[in-house]
Amino acid sequence: MHRRGFASSRSSAAAAAQAQVSGDVSAVVAEVDALLSRGGAGPKDIADAAMALAYLQARNDRRVWGKLFEAAAAAKADFDAASLTSFLWAANTAGVGHFKTLYELAGPAAKLLPSLSPAQLATVVEALGAAGVNDTELLKAVSGRVVSKAGEFSASQLAKVLGGFAAAGVPDVALTKAVLAALGGKAGGDASAKDVSQVLWALAKAGRADASVLPAMSKALGAKLSPADAPQDLLAGLWGLAQLGAKADAGMLSKAAGVIKAAVGELSTEQQVYAAWSFALLGQADKDLYSSLFSAIGAAVTSAPDCVPVPLLGCLAEAQLLVADKLGAQAPKLPAQVLNYALSMHGVVGDAAKLKSGSAGVAFRAEVAQATARATGARYKPEIAAAVAALPKVTADGLPVEMAVEALKVAVLPVDEASLSSSTPRVPLGPVLARAELLRARGYTPAIVSAPEFNAQPDATAKAKFVLAAIKAAGVNVNAQEKKLNEPFDPYAD
Numbered sequence: 001m002h003r004r005g006f007a008s009s010r011s012s013a014a015a016a017a018q019a020q021v022s023g024d025v026s027a028v029v030a031e032v033d034a035l036l037s038r039g040g041a042g043p044k045d046i047a048d049a050a051m052a053l054a055y056l057q058a059r060n061d062r063r064v065w066g067k068l069f070e071a072a073a074a075a076k077a078d079f080d081a082a083s084l085t086s087f088l089w090a091a092n093t094a095g096v097g098h099f100k101t102l103y104e105l106a107g108p109a110a111k112l113l114p115s116l117s118p119a120q121l122a123t124v125v126e127a128l129g130a131a132g133v134n135d136t137e138l139l140k141a142v143s144g145r146v147v148s149k150a151g152e153f154s155a156s157q158l159a160k161v162l163g164g165f166a167a168a169g170v171p172d173v174a175l176t177k178a179v180l181a182a183l184g185g186k187a188g189g190d191a192s193a194k195d196v197s198q199v200l201w202a203l204a205k206a207g208r209a210d211a212s213v214l215p216a217m218s219k220a221l222g223a224k225l226s227p228a229d230a231p232q233d234l235l236a237g238l239w240g241l242a243q244l245g246a247k248a249d250a251g252m253l254s255k256a257a258g259v260i261k262a263a264v265g266e267l268s269t270e271q272q273v274y275a276a277w278s279f280a281l282l283g284q285a286d287k288d289l290y291s292s293l294f295s296a297i298g299a300a301v302t303s304a305p306d307c308v309p310v311p312l313l314g315c316l317a318e319a320q321l322l323v324a325d326k327l328g329a330q331a332p333k334l335p336a337q338v339l340n341y342a343l344s345m346h347g348v349v350g351d352a353a354k355l356k357s358g359s360a361g362v363a364f365r366a367e368v369a370q371a372t373a374r375a376t377g378a379r380y381k382p383e384i385a386a387a388v389a390a391l392p393k394v395t396a397d398g399l400p401v402e403m404a405v406e407a408l409k410v411a412v413l414p415v416d417e418a419s420l421s422s423s424t425p426r427v428p429l430g431p432v433l434a435r436a437e438l439l440r441a442r443g444y445t446p447a448i449v450s451a452p453e454f455n456a457q458p459d460a461t462a463k464a465k466f467v468l469a470a471i472k473a474a475g476v477n478v479n480a481q482e483k484k485l486n487e488p489f490d491p492y493a494d
Contacts, residue, residue: 025056029064036067043083046071050090059094069098076104081112085120088127097131106135113141121145122157122164129164139165143175150182155191158182159198166202171422176206180213193224197237204240207429209421214246222252231263235275242278243430244421253279257286264292269300269307277315280322281434290323291332298335305341314349317342318434321399325441343398350400361416364451367463368414369403371454374464375471376405376481379489395442404444408478410471411444416451426452447474461485 032049035041041049050068059065072079072087079087084105091097109116109124116124125142128135146153146161153161158179165172183191183199200217203210221237234256241248260267260275267275276293279286297316300307308316320339324331334342354361373387391412393404403412413436420426428436428448436446447470457463464485472478 025058028052028056029058029061033064033067036064036071041071041075043072043075043079043087046075047083047086047090050087050094054090054094057094059096062096065094065096066098069101073101073104076101076108079105079108079112081115081117081120084108084112085116085123089123092127092130099131099133102128102131103133103135106133106138110135110138110141113138113145118153118157122153122160125164126160126167127164129167132168134168134170139168139170139172143172147174147178150178153182155183155189155195159191159195159202162202163198166205169205171206171208176203176208180210184213184216191220191224193221193226193229193237194233196221196224197233197235197240200240200244201236202240204243207244207420207422209244209246209427209429210423214241214244215249218246218249218252222249222255225252225255225259227259227262229259231260231266232271234259235267235271235278238278238282239274242281245428245430245433246282248282253282253284254286257284257289261286261289261292264296267296269297270309270312272297272300273308273312273316273319276319276323277434280319280326281430281437283326285326287327287330287332290327294320294332294334298338301338301341302335310345310352311349313342313345317346318438321397321438321441322434325438340398347400350402357416357418364416364455365402365414368412368449368454368467371460371463371467372403372405372412374460375468375478375485376407377484397442399438399442401439401444405471408471408476408481409444410474410476411439411446412467412471413439413446413448414451414454415448420450420452426450445471445474445476447471447476 032053035045035049046068053059053061053065053068069091088102088105091102106128109128113121121142125139128138142161143165146158150158162176162179165175179199196217200214200221203213218241221234225234238248238256257279260279264272272293276290276297279289297308301316316334317339320334320342324333333339354365357364369388369391370384372391373384376387378384378387391403391405393401393406395401401411403414404410405412413432415428415432419429419432421429428450432448436448439446447467449467449470454463454466457466468478468481468485472482
């Protein structure tokens with residue numbers, strides 16, 4: 001999930017209010033167009049023009065923005081620290097971009113790095129990261145400077161740097177540790193709710209489920225949160241906590257629910273789905289919150305079924321089922337046709353994830369299925385094949401169960417590398433935990449089988465024992481299965 005989906009319109013409006021821009025939007029756009037058409041615009045002219053458009057939130061004139069990016073690319077070698085920072089801030093704030101131009105500006109940014117102030121550096125990294133620019137030379141130099149001089153940066157600046165790295169898809173462990181250490185000290189006292197949310201979002205993007213950090217950050221988010229905070233910024237932090245499978249502070253959840261309830265109409269349909277999924281997975285039991293969210297989502301999807309991407313429809317199905325499981329008969333409900341549509345897409349999302357895992361992922365799941373069959377009593381190849389074929393089930397309310405051992409009422413969950421945290425110990429991330437909760441509510445005991453440990457087993461028997469150990473660790477009595485699995489087996493015996 002890209003943080004652009006949580007972009008705050010309030011943030012842009014607040015920035016615009018801080019500067020006086022003369023003329024109406026059309027007049028300013030015309031002036032910018034005329035300036036660029038004359039040619040010869042320097043970096044300061046380009047940056048000032050971009051700032052004017054950003055302050056006026058004039059992002060829809062693609063032709064003029066295109067000319068701005070073209071001019072910026074032509075003048076890239078002449079940018080100084082101030083003009084480069086201003087231009088990148090404007091493009092990021094306006095939500096516009098041209099990847100080739102922005103990627104080319106990473107070179108000048110790297111050369112200017114020694115002259116960039118902490119505020120300028122944070123703005124540059126955040127903007128380039130939001131555009132997906134992951135220039136190795138620049139980011140390595142930035143990381144080195146922040147790690148060695150973290151005390152020079154404010155909480156907001158540290159959050160922007162970490163967010164930029166995460167948006168660019170560059171997990172930097174040393175940088176993350178330096179930022180968290182600084183925020184845990186003096187800088188943390190100055191952190192706003194937006195800063196905490198941005199750090200949580202960055203940690204989630206990097207898959208860092210650090211148990212020593214998340215509880216404190218959850219409490220900090222609640223302490224800093226106020227009704228004046230943009231709901232989109234808060235939502236980024238909530239999603240981060242849910243994605244990491246964190247246990248959220250109850251007080252924070254209650255305050256956050258109040259902020260989101262009051263601002264449902266300000267959120268896009270996608271953001272409303274993220275809110276419902278995040279709150280449901282974090283265990284919030286606020287009937288009015290879900291009623292507001294599901295009402296708005298239901299109306300939007302009924303009117304335009306394609307207004308929500310397919311992966312988010314899968315999240316919507318999970319949110320509705322989790323809420324129904326928690327609140328029972330009092331649970332607010334999506335319209336039946338919307339829920340059925342979301343459930344069908346939930347299956348599509350699951351199938352797509354298996355395909356995206358590649359041959360290694362397919363082989364892993366096949367081996368887990370065979371190991372499950374062996375662990376639960378199958379010995380000969382025909383028996384194993386029949387047992388594997390019998391594993392997939394569908395619950396009464398339409399939830400698919402990939403590997404169900406009906407005799408034990410267990411659901412084996414194969415968890416690949418991408419679904420585990422990058423931090424140690426490697427634990428399942430939020431989507432896996434959501435799946436486990438749904439299965440538990442339907443009478444199955446979830447048994448998680450992680451790929452790194454499973455693949456380390458030397459042979460088929462060891463893998464079957466590993467699966468059986470996972471089922472036992474989940475609290476199921478498997479004495480009979482262990483005894484049978486340990487018995488000598490001669491495939492040629494009568």
